[in-house]
Each structure stands twice: as structure tokens, then as C-alpha cells.
Amino acid sequence: MSSTNRTNSADRHKYDYYVTPQKPILQFLNCFSKYENVFKNPNTKILDCCCGGDELHEASYPVAIRNIYGNVDMDLYDIREDSKADFKEDYLLADTKDRYDVIITNPPFDLSYDIIKKALDDVKMGGFVIMLLRLNYFGGKVRSNLWKEHMPKYCFVHNKRISFTDNGKTDSIEYCHMIWQKGYNPEFTDLQVIIDE
Numbered sequence: 537m538s539s540t541n542r543t544n545s546a547d548r549h550k551y552d553y554y555v556t557p558q559k560p561i562l563q564f565l566n567c568f569s570k571y572e573n574v575f576k577n578p579n580t581k582i583l584d585c586c587c588g589g590d591e592l593h594e595a596s597y598p599v600a601i602r603n604i605y606g607n608v609d610m611d612l613y614d615i616r617e618d619s620k621a622d623f624k625e626d627y628l629l630a631d632t633k634d635r636y637d638v639i640i641t642n643p644p645f646d647l648s649y650d651i652i653k654k655a656l657d658d659v660k661m662g663g664f665v666i667m668l669l670r671l672n673y674f675g676g677k678v679r680s681n682l683w684k685e686h687m688p689k690y691c692f693v694h695n696k697r698i699s700f701t702d703n704g705k706t707d708s709i710e711y712c713h714m715i716w717q718k719g720y721n722p723e724f725t726d727l728q729v730i731i732d733e
């Protein structure tokens with residue numbers, strides 16, 4: 537392994553970089569768009585705040601979104617220099633308030649709570665925050681306040697475990713896309729299972 541690759545591996549670990557495969561993102565987008573028109577609206581402005589990608593991989597969410605909806609208006613942020621971001625910045629420090637109708641990503645797990653809170657603050661009123669998270673994210677005392685203040689509008693659970701590695705291996709964790717709509721705090725979340733056999 538070259539020293540460059542060694543540095544990249546360390547960076548990946550440090551920034552919790554994993555590549556989300558296209559299939560579950562496309563499945564999610566198609567299901568979600570049966571209920572909300574936001575991706576189909578030509579005026580929608582989208583932010584992927586932790587877009588990922590590297591020399592070997594495209595940024596997963598932007599590619600999937602453009603695959604379905606064409607050349608949408610989208611900004612890409614990521615903290616890594618070798619990412620596919622337009623803005624190589626720490627999202628938590630970025631000035632992105634009230635600019636976007638949708639903020640979508642698979643966030644780094646350790647920063648997910650802070651990223652969700654900032655995205656909910658940043659997104660325009662009525663806009664959507666969409667995050668790929670572990671299904672058991674709903675549990676745990678640490679997030680009680682999040683659910684009290686911001687209950688997701690939808691949760692799309694992927695019944696098939698998602699592999700985040702090039703060798704297709706999975707761990708024993710179920711994932712879901714959680715969707716919040718700013719200004720809307722329902723008593724409970726609508727849940728749908730995306731069935732992939």
C-alpha cells in the first residue's frame with residue numbers, strides 16, 4: 537500500500553467514510569416521491585451536506601438523485617479533500633441557513649445528532665431533512681429531546697441489510713431513511729418497509 541493510500545485509509549476511518557450503494561437510495565427516492573413532490577419540483581434546491589465520494593467512487597446521493605430527476609440544483613459539502621464535494625468544509629461550521637428545500641445524506645454516525653440538528657435549523661420552513669440512519673436510532677436516552685421537538689414525518693425501513701463495502705458484506709444492522717419536515721412535528725411517524733427480496 538502506498539503512503540498516499542495509507543493516509544486515505546486513516547482519513548476514511550477518521551471521518552467515518554462509507555459509500556452508500558445506489559440501489560437502496562433509488563428505492564427510497566421512488567417510494568418517498570409517491571407521497572411528496574419536492575424532488576420533482578424544478579425550483580427545489582438540495583444540499584448533500586456529507587456527500588462522500590473519492591477517486592474511485594461517485595457521491596452516492598447526488599448521482600442517484602440526478603439519475604431519477606435529471607440536472608437538479610444541488611450543492612455538495614464534505615470535510616475530506618479527496619471527496620467529490622464542491623465545498624470541502626466541515627458542514628457543522630458552514631453558513632447554509634435558509635438556502636435549501638432538502639438536506640439529504642448518510643451522515644457520519646458519531647456526528648449524526650449534531651448534523652441532524654443543524655440541518656433542521658438550516659433547511660427552509662416546510663423543507664425536508666432526510667438522513668440514512670440505523671433503525672435503532674429511535675432508541676437511547678441521548679436523543680429523547682430530538683423526538684420531543686422533531687418527530688420524523690416518515691421512516692422508510694430497508695428490510696434488506698445494506699452493504700457499505702465494495703465486497704458486499706453486511707453487518708447485523710437494519711437501516712432506514714428518516715424524514716423530517718421543518719415546522720411539522722407529528723405525534724407519530726409514518727413507517728413503510730421497502731421490501732427487497
Ligand SMILES: C[S@@+](CC[C@H](N)C(=O)[O-])C[C@H]1O[C@@H](n2cnc3c(N)ncnc32)[C@H](O)[C@@H]1O
Pocket residue numbers: 551552553554555556585586587588589595596597613614615616619625626627628641642643644645647
Ligand atoms: C458515512 S459517509 C457517507 C458518504 C456519502 N454520503 C454516501 O452516502 O456514500 C460520511 C461522510 O461524511 C463526511 N464527513 C464527516 N464529517 C463531516 C463534517 N463535519 N462535515 C462534512 N462532511 C463530513 C465524511 O468524509 C464521509 O464522506
